[in-house]
Amino acid sequence: MAKLSTDELDLAAGMFIRCLPVDDHTTHVQIQFRQLNVITHDPVLLQSHVKSRHPDITDEDVELHSLVQRGLELGKKINIPKYAAYIDRHVRAERVGVLPPIHLWTPQELSVVQSAHKGGVLQQYLCVPHDLKLLAIDGETQLASHYHLQNNLTDEAGKKAHATAYLSAVVHDDRTPMQARQFFYDLNVLGVKVNSAIALSMDTDDPLMEVVGRLSEEIPFFQGKVERISRQIKKNSPKVVKLQDLRQFVVNMVHGIAGVQYGTKPAPIDHVDLADLEALARDWLTDYTDAFAAEITDREGCVAAMGSVLAAVGAMGRRLLEAPAEERAGLRAQMLDSLSRVDFAKGDHWLGTVLTKTPRGAYTVNGPKQSAYAVYGALSDPGNPAYKAVRGDESPRP
Numbered sequence: 001m002a003k004l005s006t007d008e009l010d011l012a013a014g015m016f017i018r019c020l021p022v023d024d025h026t027t028h029v030q031i032q033f034r035q036l037n038v039i040t041h042d043p044v045l046l047q048s049h050v051k052s053r054h055p056d057i058t059d060e061d062v063e064l065h066s067l068v069q070r071g072l073e074l075g076k077k078i079n080i081p082k083y084a085a086y087i088d089r090h091v092r093a094e095r096v097g098v099l100p101p102i103h104l105w106t107p108q109e110l111s112v113v114q115s116a117h118k119g120g121v122l123q124q125y126l127c128v129p130h131d132l133k134l135l136a137i138d139g140e141t142q143l144a145s146h147y148h149l150q151n152n153l154t155d156e157a158g159k160k161a162h163a164t165a166y167l168s169a170v171v172h173d174d175r176t177p178m179q180a181r182q183f184f185y186d187l188n189v190l191g192v193k194v195n196s197a198i199a200l201s202m203d204t205d206d207p208l209m210e211v212v213g214r215l216s217e218e219i220p221f222f223q224g225k226v227e228r229i230s231r232q233i234k235k236n237s238p239k240v241v242k243l244q245d246l247r248q249f250v251v252n253m254v255h256g257i258a259g260v261q262y263g264t265k266p267a268p269i270d271h272v273d274l275a276d277l278e279a280l281a282r283d284w285l286t287d288y289t290d291a292f293a294a295e296i297t298d299r300e301g302c303v304a305a306m307g308s309v310l311a312a313v314g315a316m317g318r319r320l321l322e323a324p325a326e327e328r329a330g331l332r333a334q335m336l337d338s339l340s341r342v343d344f345a346k347g348d349h350w351l352g353t354v355l356t357k358t359p360r361g362a363y364t365v366n367g368p369k370q371s372a373y374a375v376y377g378a379l380s381d382p383g384n385p386a387y388k389a390v391r392g393d394e395s396p397r398p
Contacts (some may be wrong), residue, residue: 001260009115009125014132015039016125019171027126027171028101033146034163039128040104042147044080061133068105068137068180076141078133083145084152091165092158095205101168102139103187108132109174118381120186126171134171137180138187199264209271211278212247219282221296222246222291233299240297245307247315250281257315257376260368277321280328284317287336295344303354304344307368313339329396339379341391349389353378 005390009016015038019029046065053062071079090097091367113125128134135145146162153159172183216226226246227239244264251267252259254277259267269277289296295304303309316335320328341350346363353374355363378386 005267009113009396014127014129016113019112019126021124022170025172025174026214027110028128029110029169029171031166031167031169032164033150036146036167036169037150037163039132039134040136040143041133043072043136043144044071044147046135057329059368064177065135068135068184069178076383079141080145081147083141084149087145087149087164088153089141090160091162097149099142099167100139101170102143103137103170103172103183104134105137105172105175105180105183106132106134107174107176107180110171121137124335134219135180137172137184139169147371150385173251184292206266207274208247208250208267211281212243212250214278215250215285216246216284219289221286221293235300240299240305242307245305245368246285248307248311249285249317250277252314253277253281253317253321254309256318256356257312257373259315260311260372263369272321280317280320281314281386283328284313284320284332287332288313288339291336291340292344301346302344303346303350303365306354306365308371309344309367309377309379311372312369312379315372315376335380340377343390343392349392353386353390 015035017029017031017035017039019027021027034325041054041057041061043065044050045057046062046069048062048066048071054159056284063130070076087099088095089095097310108129111127113127114122115125116122146167149162153162172180175183214297216222222241224238227233227237227241228243231242231244233239233242248260250263254269254272255262255267292304295302297305297306319331321337323331346355348357350363351357354366356366357363374386377384378390381387
């Protein structure tokens with residue numbers, strides 16, 4: 001990257017973007033979308049399957065893109081409208097958020113121009129020639145989402161706010177396509193994706209997670225016993241319940257046992273009074289943990305803390321949301337009385353629901369999506385054969 005020094009910018013040379021050079025081939029830039037729109041193509045239009053191609057996009061552009069990027073398909077394509085909505089809320093300051101830098105690439109060598117401002121302060125600008133388009137080798141979904149947002153905003157104030165909002169990008173110039181391919185690999189493969197447990201625990205924008213967070217901290221039984229990081233609880237861990245299982249408990253209080261379909265994805269709760277939900281979940285969880293503290297703590301010998309069981313118990317609590325306030329205490333007592341007859345110890349009476357038996361006679365635990373419906377039937381439906389099986393001789397627990 002050639003370093004130039006001049007007192008005036010030759011605006012005829014190209015688009016000038018405020019920058020901070022890192023090395024001879026790498027530059028950090030502070031850029032508005034209206035500038036980004038000039039130096040890039042909409043990634044959606046660079047896909048090989050696009051039938052009506054933009055006149056500014058050539059076959060060479062599409063081929064070069066295919067060398068350094070994967071196609072905008074499946075998850076990436078579906079994510080564009082959602083990412084655009086996130087960007088819109090971020091730009092309008094409706095939420096506190098962050099947009100990662102977009103990594104842009106060109107095989108052409110670019111120049112940095114140094115210009116003196118009033119007071120003698122020097123500012124550096126990256127010059128991108130008017131006829132040059134850069135390709136995104138990382139952050140392409142975000143770039144496509146910016147285009148999607150600008151194309152679909154209907155209010156002029158929103159369009160202007162987005163077009164003039166500053167973004168962060170890293171420009172890699174004077175690098176061959178093979179080097180750019182390696183950069184794509186380095187940026188997308190070397191990093192380790194966070195697991196669902198960490199993702200859930202870090203998502204402060206999910207109102208349900210706010211509820212779950214307070215429940216896990218304020219219900220005495222759960223203090224110090226909730227696994228927030230790992231997807232599995234280690235054998236000798238003091239933790240007894242996974243954060244995602246507590247979340248599923250609360251989700252199922254809203255949606256019933258069908259709530260397991262959402263997994264770690266956002267679940268619709270627009271129709272629910274969150275304060276009411278939180279109060280009912282606190283009461284129902286407290287009742288359950290008070291009654292079965294020993295069984296929940298004994299993860300090796302009992303199933304009471306397994307994800308599918310918590311999902312089913314949470315689904316039972318949906319009745320509380322649907323019941324009048326004056327009937328809820330009586331319902332909790334009835335459901336707790338029914339659960340008091342359940343034998344939560346691991347055994348053959350749980351086969352076909354929460355447990356599977358290996359040829360060697362060991363028990364393995366089935367996941368919520370696999371077994372939650374069966375467990376729900378065993379805990380709540382007297383007409384289900386498993387209902388009596390998990391209750392043994394139906395005598396009350398001492």
